[in-house]
Amino acid sequence: MTDVTAAPARAEERAGAGGDRGAVAYRVWAPDGLPEVAAGDDLAALIALAVPDLADGDVLLVTSKIVSKAEGRVLAAADREDAIDAETVRVVARRGTLRIVENRQGLVMAAAGVDASNTPAGTVLLLPEDPDASARRIRAGLREALGVDVGVVVTDTSGRPWRSGLTDVAIGAAGVRVLDDLRGGTDAYGNPLSATVVATADELAAAGDLVKGKAAGRPVAVVRGLPHVVAGDGEPGARALVRGAADDMFRLGTSEAVREAVTLRRTVREFTDAPVDPGAVRRAVAAAVTAPAPHHTTPWRFVLLESAGARLRLLDAMREAWIADLRRDGKSEESVARRVRRGDVLRNAPYLAVPCLVMDGAHHYGDPRRDAAEREMFVVAAGAGVQNFLVALAGERLGSAWVSSTMFCRDVVREVLGLPGDWDPMGAVAIGHPASAPKERPARAAETFIAVR
Known part of the structure; x- marks a missing residue:
């Protein structure tokens, strides 16, 4: 059994309100003796056997893993990503394979809280379907088994967006004041407290984690000495700790974040050998096709060259076509070789994409001026799609370089890749993990590019 005693400042302040300024302390310990939990087990009964001396006013901290196991939330899953x-x-943020998401319980956390630890190989643990309801059942069961009135907090490990490291937080609660609203009071200097709402349930969860540990086989902790945090059955559960969409300043990002995302896109010409996640490229395509387009058309197509053979066949054919053009221009063999080497950025990239323009839905006027303007509209839309694509790749932490070469040998590209005759290749995009950070680029003053009338 692991045991910690501490002196909480706010408890001392509460005691002081009654005139008693003596020392205030609480004790937290993690008992041994809880067996391996299986589906269908009466968790309250097991806890009552392990901690028979629970007393009124105690707070029980229960790791969500054993709640999930008791509730049969163990899932056979060959692929954790599918779970x-x-x-x-809702996906909140993504960095490579790491996803921060909002899950079905309304919690924002890594991997939706799906856990592959402390469970048999080939299975994963899902969080309890309703952690507050789970806490209420445990609280009621302990009242029936031991005749005690205790608070219950269901805990899970979570990261914090502005802090390194993990800590336990409350995802379910019953009979506990999960929030301590100090607004309207004053501090020790008489200053009004106008914004202080303390996440008491999270503090309790973190205290329990100090004694439970992550792999010590002690999934339950008890806090004694803080009876003021234990309340009746009418208290809101841990769901009250989840910030609502209206108050979440970072739910959809800010204009600063959008600008940062755009300027993050830089031309990258040297890549590592690390493979590119095809899913990341497909997500970038999904962003690309949100670009504006004329007449409600969808003029974008993206050919993804995921096999080394396809890339080599295309690049070899394009090189031959380019050499032929340069020789017709009368360039020397040295000049030809030097210019062709510029295409190495495509040859050295681990992944290529060829964006194409299709003119489906274009209007035909029979007037060269208007028909030319019509095509230009579609070309602008294609460019917008390519820009979206490059920005989205940067958001996936992938480097890219847009190279125009396929536009100069469209027939060759269509033949090698087996593309329809009305698909116009609009360059190629080299994609990969940057070999080094791009050099800093001086900011361009917007006024240089603006004319006001």
Whole structure:
């Protein structure tokens, strides 16, 4: 059993309100003796056997893993990512394979809370379907088994957006004041407290984590000495700790974040050998096709060259076509070789994409001026799609370089890749993990590019 005693400042302040300024302390310990939990187990009964001396006013901190096991939330899953997909409501942020998402319980956390640790190989643990309801059942069961009135907090490990490291937080609660609203009071200097709302349930969860540990086989902790945090059955659960969409300043990002995302796109010409995640490229395509287009058309097509053979066949054919053009221009063999080497950025990239323009839905006027303007509209839309694509790749931490070469040998590209005759290649995009950080680029003053009338 692991045991910690501490002196909480706010508890001392509460005691002081009654006139008693003596020392105030609480004790937190993690008992041994809880067996391996399986589906269908009566968790309250098991806890009552392990901690028979629970007393009124204690707070029980229960790791969500054993709640999930008791509730049968163990899922056979060959691929954890599929389980994460199923539990995800909204993707908040993505860095490579790491996903921060909002899950079905409304919690924002890594991997939707799907856990592959402390569970048999080939299975994953999902969070309890309703952690507050789970806490209420445990609280009621302990009242029936031991005749005690205790608070219950269901905990899970989570990161914090502005802090390094993990800590336990409350994802379910019953009979606990999960928030301590100090607004309207004053501090020790008489200054009004106008914004202080303390996440008491999270503090309790973190205290329990100090004694439970991550792999010590002690999934339950008890806090004694803080009876003021234990309340009746009418208290809101841990769901009250989840910030609502209206108050979440970072839910959709800010204009600064959007600008940062755009300026993050830089031309990268040297890549590592690390493979490119095809899913990341497909997500970038999904962003690309949100670009504006004329007449409600969809003029973009993206050919993804994911095999080394396809890339080599295309690049070899393009090189031959380019050499032929340069020789017709009368360039020397040295000049030809030097210019052709510029195409090495495509040859050295681990992944290529060829964006294409299709003119489906274009209007035909029979007037050269208007028909030329019509095509220009579609070309602008294609460019907008390519820019979206490059920015989205940068958001996936992938480097890219847009190279125009396929536009100069469209027939060759169509033949090698087996593309329809009305697909116009609009360059090629080299994609990969940057070999080094791009050099700093001086900011361009917007006024240089603006004319006001």
